[in-house]
Amino acid sequence: MANKLTPRQREYVAAVARLTKNRAGVAPTLQELADDLGVSLNRSSNLAALCMARGALTREPHVARSLRVIETSTRTSRTAKRSAARA
Secondary structure (H helix, E strand, O other), rough: OOOOOOHHHHHHHHHHHHHHHHHHOOOHHHHHHHHHOOOHHHHHHHHHHHHOOOOEEEEOOOOOOEEEEEEEHHHHHHHHHHHHHOO
């Protein structure tokens, strides 16, 4: 399902939320996330893409520091809408 995240992906989403909160609403860069989690920049980028594909994160194209965590209730309603559309 779209809401299922791996433990590493959940850790990534939590890091985005924590670092954004610590910076008064300014999202971290992919490099800052990589440094925080002890992974490469490439892995940080891949994790961001996977979390966005699963509906946990969103980002505006071509805008720096635009990663945002999508609230669980919003993800659940989006998943329900997609499921209803398929039926």
